[in-house]
Ligand code: ATP
């Protein structure tokens with residue numbers, strides 16, 4: 001069985017983009033792959049996080065993983081910081097990476113060009129930690145949204161570089177993105193991706209949003225003046241985004257939805273999207289409330305850390321031996 005691994009960085013509340021682009025797919029994969037999913041809490045702190053809020057976001061993220069259908073008996077769910085080997089291999093891979101290649105990472109460039117105060121060194125080197133997350137587990141496949149593909153590319157390059165220098169050690173991982181929904185856009189500005197760092201809060205649907213609030217965000221979504229439902233990401237990005245959301249949640253193809261809307265308007269489309277989203281959120285929220293205050297979260301993480309630590313420790317030892325760091 002091939003191994004698949006992915007991580008999620010809950011620096012805020014989880015949203016519909018995370019669900020469609022990542023979470024929902026993990027649930028489908030858990031029967032066909034040996035699946036590892038982890039909460040990337042070491043990645044969260046590349047930017048200051050208020051401690052109580054971070055703790056809540058982490059706990060919510062695990063509860064939402066489980067609520068969305070991840071089953072701890074079928075896959076390994078763990079907290080990154082419970083496995084010390086991540087930080088350690090992260091450092092060793094930082095020492096295999098070049099300043100030039102890290103400076104070319106789009107996410108780093110975007111963040112540093114904003115000229116915000118306090119761009120941490122962690123933001124610069126975090127792709128090396130991400131490479132360690134992946135390479136420790138010999139992951140064959142890494143499901144990520146479009147925005148993370150470049151980081152998986154770096155993990156591939158580092159694996160090849162290490163294998164060439166020290167002999168075969170790492171599996172070279174493949175990134176995969178879902179065909180529909182790998183980049184859900186903001187409802188208030190469809191030129192940007194739906195993101196938890198949305199300042200207006202209108203463009204992003206959170207999985208724990210009140211259903212009326214979620215419906216309102218969809219009915220207020222920015223569209224265009226064309227007046228006809230087409231899937232045309234360039235000229236009708238807002239409508240195309242709504243079509244993608246609907247298709248992802250109902251499994252109806254975009255072509256088929258567009259056909260049904262030959263003689264119907266935007267209002268009807270928004271209504272149908274809102275129904276699909278609210279139905280999805282209601283199911284998730286119902287399960288979330290059953291899980292969040294139970295001891296399932298703790299027992300899941302304990303079991304996950306045991307399994308992950310065994311695999312990660314073995315790989316780290318192998319790396320250190322090859323590099324000449326370990327003496328015995
Ligand atoms: P954000 O911009 O909200 O901070 P992120 O990509 O930085 O999101 P995560 O919460 O770790 O951080 O994202 C988890 C997964 O969800 C990743 O695989 C990411 O590519 C995917 N994802 C995030 N936003 C979207 C989106 N708008 N559409 C599709 N997939 C997304």
Ligand code: LTN
Nearest residue numbers: 005006007008009040043130133
């Ligand atoms: N960097 C990712 C989260 C992440 C991840 C990973 C994804 C950390 N480590 C390993 C896949 C594999 C993000 O910001 N979304």
